[in-house]
Amino acid sequence: MTNDPLVERMRAFGTTIFTEMSALALRTGSINLGQGFPDTDGPREMLDAVARSGPANQYPPLYGIPALRTAITGHERRFWGLERDPESEVVVTAGATEAVAAAILGLCEYGDEVVCFEPYYDSYAASITLAGAVRRPVTLRPGPDGRYRFDEGELRAAFGPRTRLVLLNSPHNPTGKVFTRAELALIAELCQAHDTYAVTDEVYEHLVFADAPERHTPLAALPGMLERTLRISSAGKTFSCTGWKVGWATGPAALVSAVARVKQFLTFVNAGPLQPAVAVALDLPDAYFTEFRAGLQARRDRLVTGLTEAGFTVLPSEGTYFVTTDITPLSDRGGADFCRELPARCGVVAVPTEVFYDHPEEGRHLIRFAFCKREEVIEEAAQRLSKLKP
Numbered sequence: 165m166t167n168d169p170l171v172e173r174m175r176a177f178g179t180t181i182f183t184e185m186s187a188l189a190l191r192t193g194s195i196n197l198g199q200g201f202p203d204t205d206g207p208r209e210m211l212d213a214v215a216r217s218g219p220a221n222q223y224p225p226l227y228g229i230p231a232l233r234t235a236i237t238g239h240e241r242r243f244w245g246l247e248r249d250p251e252s253e254v255v256v257t258a259g260a261t262e263a264v265a266a267a268i269l270g271l272c273e274y275g276d277e278v279v280c281f282e283p284y285y286d287s288y289a290a291s292i293t294l295a296g297a298v299r300r301p302v303t304l305r306p307g308p309d310g311r312y313r314f315d316e317g318e319l320r321a322a323f324g325p326r327t328r329l330v331l332l333n334s335p336h337n338p339t340g341k342v343f344t345r346a347e348l349a350l351i352a353e354l355c356q357a358h359d360t361y362a363v364t365d366e367v368y369e370h371l372v373f374a375d376a377p378e379r380h381t382p383l384a385a386l387p388g389m390l391e392r393t394l395r396i397s398s399a400g401k402t403f404s405c406t407g408w409k410v411g412w413a414t415g416p417a418a419l420v421s422a423v424a425r426v427k428q429f430l431t432f433v434n435a436g437p438l439q440p441a442v443a444v445a446l447d448l449p450d451a452y453f454t455e456f457r458a459g460l461q462a463r464r465d466r467l468v469t470g471l472t473e474a475g476f477t478v479l480p481s482e483g484t485y486f487v488t489t490d491i492t493p494l495s496d497r498g499g500a501d502f503c504r505e506l507p508a509r510c511g512v513v514a515v516p517t518e519v520f521y522d523h524p525e526e527g528r529h530l531i532r533f534a535f536c537k538r539e540e541v542i543e544e545a546a547q548r549l550s551k552l553k554p
């Protein structure tokens with residue numbers, strides 16, 4: 165027997181960078197702009213609804229309570245014009261994370277390939293690996309204007325006879341990129357040409373800033389994609405309740421059923437007492453979503469000013485909770501070393517994006533800051549960062 169009982173395919177996955185960096189933040193009393201969770205509560209109507217929801221302490225239905233399923237499909241219709249049946253085309257999951265994992269476990273045979281974009285959200289690689297599938301990453305690189313792009317030839321080459329699905333996250337963590345309509349059209353064309361599914365992670369669907377070149381478009385809204393796309397989202401980011409872990413997947417009944425049949429043996433059900441409150445939140449008036457986005461944009465702008473003054477090259481953040489910066493003007497060392505030293509230098513924690521790549525050299529000089537924190541926290545962080553000025 166070997167010392168590490170963990171299955172071999174998971175051994176490359178150590179503790180995540182967030183664990184290391186959050187411990188460092190605590191030890192040094194630094195402001196933690198590493199992990200992306202808000203430090204304020206979500207909408208009052210949602211929190212009140214939890215208190216009001218009364219006894220909901222037993223197993224809810226596998227697919228989620230009817231009120232929440234109806235709210236999810238109603239919300240998709242209201243914002244994105246998508247039509248899904250609340251009876252058979254939506255399943256509630258333990259966060260978007262479980263939806264992604266259950267989708268990959270439920271759809272991929274051993275050796276099937278998953279096309280994804282690097283840098284990617286860290287759970288993707290682990291879920292693909294757990295399923296015995298193979299990832300085919302396409303690299304997002306900042307262009308001359310700072311906006312992240314992928315190479316069309318690289319994407320075309322990533323699709324092949326073993327491709328089962330493309331896993332797309334837009335608005336994109338960690339880059340803050342919002343995939344354009346033209347980029348989505350190319351992805352849709354390739355999905356149809358190769359007869360693959362698409363799984364989309366849209367947890368930042370409401371966080372595209374007013375100055376972004378394009379609004380968010382779900383891939384499912386493109387011609388020919390409704391019938392082959394599983395769309396995933398979650399309450400955590402939109403309603404500032406990341407600890408609730410209430411997510412969902414919507415799509416054709418067969419895809420949703422594949423997720424549900426795996427989910428029933430992972431968690432079966434989750435968050436019974438919270439499900440009615442998320443239904444209330446999804447039905448909030450447009451003003452909630454607009455104000456949430458505007459408030460976050462103001463905090464982004466304050467942090468970006470601080471980062472620019474500090475000497476970073478700041479890449480445009482079109483959406484999400486995050487902004488990435490190029491550290492080249494400040495250091496010729498990699499982002500990982502830079503981030504380990506940053507707390508001692510100025511009392512702020514960030515994360516190196518190289519940990520989100522299969523080709524870490526592509527992100528060696530990039531680091532990510534989260535701005536989903538209270539105004540005064542962002543203000544203090546911006547002032548501390550200005551001490552870095554060479």
Ligand SMILES: *Cc1c(COP(=O)(O)O)cnc(C)c1O
Nearest residue numbers: 259260261285337365398400411
């Ligand atoms: C935060 C995040 C998730 C996780 O969502 P949960 O609902 O907390 O599971 C998934 N995908 C991306 C891109 C995220 O940033």
